Amino acid sequence: MISQHFIVFIVDDEPAVRDSLALLLKQEGIFVQTFENAETFLNAYQPGHKGCIILDVRMPGIGGLQLQEKLLNYKNIMPIIFLTGHGDIPMSVRAIKAGAIDFLTKPITRVKLLASVQSAFLESEKLIEANKHNQDALSRLASLTKREHEVMMIAIQGYHNKEIASRLGISFRTVEIHRSNIMHKTGAINLLDLARIAYESGLNTST
Incomplete structure (x- = not known):
């Protein structure tokens, strides 16, 4: 027992x-x-x-x-x-x-x-x-800017940088910078790991 x-x-x-x-x-x-x-x-x-x-x-x-x-x-x-x-x-x-x-x-x-x-x-x-795990994930995502959060939510759905840039109306280079910042701030080692962190935080990652 x-x-x-x-x-x-x-x-x-x-x-x-x-x-x-x-x-x-x-x-x-x-x-x-x-x-x-x-x-x-x-x-x-x-x-x-x-x-x-x-x-x-x-x-x-x-x-x-x-x-x-x-x-x-x-x-x-x-x-x-x-x-x-x-x-x-x-x-x-x-x-x-x-x-x-x-x-x-x-x-x-x-x-x-x-x-x-x-x-x-x-x-x-x-x-x-x-x-x-949820609390850890939330604390990692809390440091993201609004734009970084938007880029992350699109990226974890499988969209490439060019598609993200088109959807958000920003440059390809800006998307690259945002994605680099996102990975650094969250400590994610790859996109799959980033999706796991977002999921564990309670975010709806299916939309």
């Missing part, structure tokens, strides 16, 4: 459920924080944690699916495991489509819960690494 530096955040309005889940996970050496509702969790929430969220669906105030939507707006990268006694197929489909890694029903066995948490930890590592 991967557990070092990972935290499981349990959000459930039933004290007995919170306590039993917390005890089970702590016995595996996993750090746990519990919350009685979505509001208290949001007040304590900080982006960037390694771990996952075990979330009940039906709670007073903000429900589990509503909390999931809010966390998407916060660009949350912690995987969410839904654990509920009131689930149905449409609800589970909605949760999974919105990015939940699992949708489990109460009561849950120790083996099944630990397997789901393990999968969530592995996914958390992947998401954190991907986020680091």
Whole structure:
């Protein structure tokens, strides 16, 4: 079980459920924080944690699916495991489509819960690494001028310098200078690498 530096955040309005889940996970050496509702969790929430969220669906105030939507707006990268006694197929489909890694029903066995948490930890590592790549890519592109950005977006679609010059109404030599500056500022080793950096930054490179 991967557990070092990972935290499981349990959000459930039933004290007995919170306590039993917390005890089970702590016995595996996993750090746990519990919350009685979505509001208290949001007040304590900080982006960037390694771990996952075990979330009940039906709670007073903000429900589990509503909390999931809010966390998407916060660009949350912690995987969410839904654990509920009131689930149905449409609800589970909605949760999974919105990015939940699992949708489990109460009561849950120790083996099944630990397997789901393990999968969530592995996914958390992947998401954190991907986020680091995205931030790195964004910082590289931030130094580009508006014109350099325009040249880059056309170049990574496969257009040659002469075509770029024609589309932007600038000289062939100016395009060469811009492309040289782009490669230097981004640290890209070739056009394919530049396209990767643009993609990892979240830019729509298909247009």
